[in-house]
Each structure stands twice: as C-alpha cells, then as structure tokens.
Amino acid sequence: MNQSVESGDPVQPVQPVQPVQPALPGVDAPAPSRRAPSTPEGPPLADRLPVAQVALVVSPPHLDRTFDYAVPQEMSDAAQPGVRVKVRFAGRDVDGFVLDRVERSTHEGRLVRLRRVVSPQQVLTPHVARLARAVADHYAGTLSDVLRLAVPPRHARTEQALTDVLATGPVGPPPSGSGDVTGTSPWTAYRAGAAFCSHLAAGGAPRAVWTALPGLAPADVVPPALTETPSTTTHWAAAIAAAARATRLGDRGVLVVVPDARDVDQVVDALARAGMPAWTAKSGGEVVRLTADEGPAARYRAFLAVLHGHARVVVGTRAAAFAPVVDLGLVVCWNDGEDPLAEPRAPYPHAREVLALRSEHEGAAFLLGSHGRTVAAHALVARQWARSLAASRDVVRTAAPRVRALTSVELAAEGPGAAARIPSAAWRTARAALEDGPVLVQVPRAGYVPVVACVRCRTPARCTACHGPLSLPDARSAPQCAWCGALAGGWSCPECHADGLRSVRVGSERTAEELGRAFTGVPVRVSGANAPGGVLARVAATPTLVVATPGAEPVAEGGYTVALLLDAAVSTAHVGLDVAQDALARWLAAAALVRSATSGGQVLLVGDAAPAPTNALVRWDPAGLADRELDERVELALPPAVRVAALTGDRTAVAAVLDRVHLATPETVLGPVELDPGTRQPRAATTVSAELVGTTAPPVRTVVRVAHRDGRRLAHELAASVAVRSARREPGSVRVQLDPKEIL
Structure with missing residues (x-):
C-alpha cells in the first residue's frame, strides 16, 4: 500500500494545508483522491507511470513502508520495477528498490524526484519481492532487513563484463532424456x-x-x-x-x-x-x-x-x-x-x-x-x-551399518578397560577394521583440551580476568582463556588453592595424538575448521584413522569400515529443547558414511548418553524420536507445537514493547528472566542481583508463546510495537526473535 512520502529535502516547498469540512454524522468521509505527482519546476516527468513506489533500505522499523517518488522523463526507461535507485530522504541519499510504477500517488504534497538509477538490472523480481515481504511479516521484521539478505551487493565490473553474455537470451532446452525418471534412480x-x-x-x-x-x-x-x-x-x-x-x-x-x-x-x-x-x-x-x-x-x-x-x-x-x-x-x-x-x-x-x-x-x-x-x-x-x-x-536394515552402544552396562564385563575414554572393545574393533579400510573417529569438541578443572577438587578452572573457561591449546602451552585469550600461567584453584589442572573434555587434536601413539604406522588425519589441514573433503580407501568434529567428516572412498562416536555423554549433557535431536543428527551424519552391515560396517557409540537418542540410533529410527519429542512438546505447549517469540534486552524496554502487544497476557508470557551478560543464558536463582554490586542491570529475556493459529497475529503485533518504539525513540535496546532455536 502506498504511504505518504516523508522527505527531508530542504529545497522542496511545502504545500499549505487546506481546511477540510468535517463529515456530518451518518455521512461517510470522502475517500482520499489519487493525485498526479506535483513537483517543482524542472525537467519534465515521465509521460507514462510517472510515480515510482520505492522500498528504502533504511533501518528504522517505523519506516517499513513504500514511498512515492516522481520519475523524470530521462529515467523513465531505466527506472523499472526491481532496479536499484538512489533517492533523497531525510536530507541524505539512501538506497532503494523500485517496487512498482503507477499513474497517481496518494500523497497530497509534492513528490521528490528520483536522484538516479544505480543500475538498469532488475535485480529484485516480483516473486522475490513478495517473498521478502512475507518473510519480514512472518518474523516481525522489516522489508529492508530481508532485502539485504535477498539481493547481493552490486559488483559493477562484473555487471559490465557480462553485458553481452546476458543479452544473448536465456538458457536452451532442458537436459535430454526420456520421460521415465525412475529406472535406476x-x-x-x-x-x-x-x-x-x-x-x-x-x-x-x-x-x-x-x-x-x-x-x-x-x-x-x-x-x-x-x-x-x-x-x-x-x-x-x-x-x-x-x-x-x-x-x-x-x-x-x-x-x-x-x-x-x-x-x-x-x-x-x-x-x-x-x-x-x-x-x-x-x-x-x-x-x-x-x-x-x-x-x-x-x-x-x-x-x-x-x-x-x-x-x-x-x-x-x-x-x-x-x-x-x-x-x-x-x-x-x-x-x-x-x-x-x-x-x-x-x-x-x-x-x-x-x-x-x-x-x-x-x-x-x-x-x-x-x-x-x-x-x-x-x-x-x-x-x-x-x-x-x-x-x-x-x-533401512540393508543399507545401514550395525550400531552398538558401548554404555557402562554393555561394558561391565570388560574390567578396568571399560572405564577408559576409548574402551578395550572399541580398540579391538578399530584395529581389526583398519585392515580393510579407513576408520572414522568423531569427537564432539575441537582443539587440544578445551575444558580443564582443578586436579584436586575438580572445580572448573576459570579466568581471573573475565571468568571465562580455561583451556590448553597444546601439550606445552600455558592455560589460556577461551573468551578473552588471557594466559593463566600462575593459576591456582580458588577453592583448595591447588595449582594443578586435569582435563575434563578432550578435543580432536589430543585424540589424534593419543591414537597416533596407540596405532603406530597408521596415518592419522584431523578434519575440522581449526585443524592444520582444515576440513577434509574426502579420503582414500586406505588404512587411515580420521579424527573429525561433527559436520567435518570427510567422505571415504568406498565408505568407512568402522565409526567410533566418542564422548556420547557430552553430546546430551547440556540443557536445551533440541539436545536429543541434535545429538542424533550428528551421530547419524557420521554413521551414514560407514559401509552397510552386509559389507562389515560398524558404528560404536561410546559413552552413557541419554537413552532416547541412543535407542533411536541403534534402531536407526529418527522419525520415531521426532514423533515422541513432538508429542511431548504438544503436551507442554513448547515449539513447534506453539509459536514463540523471545524478547531480549533492557528490562524497561522489553516491558514497553510487550505492553502494546494484545496477545501478551499473563497466560502467554514467561519471564522476564535475568541473563548472564557473557553467555546470554538465564542466571541461576542464587545469583546476586547486579544492582546490589553496583554494576549495570543485566539484560532480561521474556518469552511469549501463543497457539500456532495466532502466530501471524503475534508477529504483526510485535512488528507494530517495535515500529512505535522506533518512532518514539524509546531508550534501551530490544531484540525480537520469533521461533528461536532455544528458549531455555
């Protein structure tokens, strides 16, 4: 819908406001007229469709609407829907996209002219423009923010180099082939x-x-x-x-x-x-x-x-x-x-x-x-x-490898070797499998020793500067903070004053080091974003130990003979709605690269992970786990059974936004809950309030959950409330996020 133009151009005269006779009782007011654009003296306007409806690429949410601009005659051919333009707004030049061209405008005053057409390329197609508007409405955002994601920045040299190629017309006919698309598909x-x-x-x-x-x-x-x-x-x-x-x-x-x-x-x-x-x-x-x-x-x-x-x-x-x-x-x-x-x-x-x-x-x-x-x-x-x-x-049983869960109960007969990070049964299986091909070892964490604790009382080691967790980058380095990077060479435990450290979590590099000492003569390769060789794409079908973090597993020629999924308990130890599904997804992604059971492929899940994802992996039944999780969330009114919005920011600002949302009732609102500024996680109940120690008030999070049928209305009300906040320039900061991955 066209809106009145807000122009900050000082050279444009303002039309005087004419008095309007109020409507009599029982008589409808006259509809606003669509007037032809009125502009100051200058070059003539376009003979046809002289008004351009422009979406401005500006941040304030209260400006999330179209603005009408006059189209000069010399720009008429280039200023087509979808092109980038420069316009004058609030006293400065801003970027925008032409969404449409119309004959008349609803604006009663004079229209500002387009400054220039940046490029004749119609980069914003009607389908993408409608999609961007729908996405903005779905997530209580603005069209401007979505367009920044949808349309890549212009590269003028590339555009000029492709001018002749793009003028040759679209691609030819589709690939040749018979209409039968099944066959060996x-x-x-x-x-x-x-x-x-x-x-x-x-x-x-x-x-x-x-x-x-x-x-x-x-x-x-x-x-x-x-x-x-x-x-x-x-x-x-x-x-x-x-x-x-x-x-x-x-x-x-x-x-x-x-x-x-x-x-x-x-x-x-x-x-x-x-x-x-x-x-x-x-x-x-x-x-x-x-x-x-x-x-x-x-x-x-x-x-x-x-x-x-x-x-x-x-x-x-x-x-x-x-x-x-x-x-x-x-x-x-x-x-x-x-x-x-x-x-x-x-x-x-x-x-x-x-x-x-x-x-x-x-x-x-x-x-x-x-x-x-x-x-x-x-x-x-x-x-x-x-x-x-x-x-x-x-x-599924024919294509999948054999899966075993090496829990403490399964390994009870192994003796002392059952308590090791890689138990004796896993060592024997990996050694035998290396005779036929590569073996994959999945480790949840990257690095050398990402988490350490006091050697005596097991208290987690923290940085004295920022209270972040300490880690060991390698075998010879001093402890280092994972947040601020500060070295902690003289660290001592604040509880028992011991100065020794022990590993709590072992990373991929330390795992590769241990495997290299245990399997002499076997190449060990590490795949990960921070590994020396980066993320590997594929490995050959030769005896090799491949240590990878989740998502970085390379494809092995012919498939892996065995996959060891280490530290399974770590993958399901933290708190969150999607912990079980995420752990199962990581395990299945690695197991999918292993040869089938008929070809001798095996997957060993090592550790006492949560029972639900463990059983789903053994049965290779991800749909069953998802169905169970969905039933539980329907009963507890948790997403995706309901639509959820999370508001994070200053307490007064969050409260002001929610006051204008009609769906935010005591029955639908959870919180506010104070967050730890460093981790953005809810504070413990025993945490001392920030006001008591003389520091800035911590941010809070408030969750609004409504029935799925009210999700569109919730997004609309939140967007309107944020627009009012922007127009009034209310203090503080608020981040509105619909359907967040985690709300705990």
Missing part, C-alpha cells in the same frame, strides 16, 4: 519415491519430508566421471540430483539450499554426473553456486546468470533461498537442523521456513531432507502440510 528405494519423481517431471508440486538412507550412491545410479570414482558420491547428493533432473525435464528451475560449502561441492558434483554441468560465461551450463565464500564478483556473476535464466539450477547456502530462479519448480533444503541455515542477523529467518513460504507463493515442490529428522520438520508432517518420504524397515 535412488528414489526407487523409497516408498512413493518413484511417484515423487514422476510428479516432479509432470510439473506437479509435491511436498515431502525425506529421511535419507545412509551410504554412498552405487555405480549404476551415478555413472563414473573422468577424474573420480563413483564411490565418493553420497546417496543423498545423488538423490537430490535425480530430483533436480526430473524437475528440469519438465523445463522448470531448481533451488537447493545446504548448510555449508562442502555440501555445495557434493551436490554440484552429483548434478554434473547427472548431466547438468556448472555454468560459465564462456561455455554455458545449468548449475551455479551461490555462497558468500565465492567472493563478491563470483557471487554477483552467478546471481545475474540466474536472474536472466542462463542457469536454471542453484546450489547454495542459506542466502540462496532468495535466488531469483526463473519458473521455479522445486526447492530443496538439506539437513535443516544445522545451525548455519539459521540467519544470525535480523529478522533471523531460517532457510527451512523461507523455502516453505516460497513453495506456497510460487507453487513449487518442496523437499526437506536429512539423515535424521528435526521436530520442526516432523511438525510439517503432523499438520499434513507435507508427506513423509522414507524407506521401509527392510531397506
């Missing part, structure tokens, strides 16, 4: 999998929550390339490629969103094997990567190729969910439980929800896949918004 292993692909090829829009099978894609599904063997392509990547090919046979576009660049590489490689090569400006192609790691020039080049229809398949990380794919037919989100898919900037959208909204708005098929299953994904199935897509139990 990976989807034949799933119940209704073949029907899902056939529906995609026929132009349908099915919605599915997919529980992927473990293992690598067989050679008859993924033909070998010239440089790599087919045994390095994971089953899930081959299945996504098959679904993308079925969609492209119907001449529709595909959008695939994955957590990180390693997953992007796997999907792009699988698409190339399926006959959809990567796009280049010289040779063409169908697939582009859209990630921040590519750099500004490469990212903008890929964006323009998608915008003009030269590339019809996009594979990227969370920001790619807004990619302007032409005639979108399928959206895919892989591993939605991973943290990188949640945007850390306002309005904090999750790629899963963005793609679900986009599927509804554009009538595209929706595929949400993972080896596990999040409770949020299972809620889509429970509400019958999507269908469950999984293999039968017989197929």
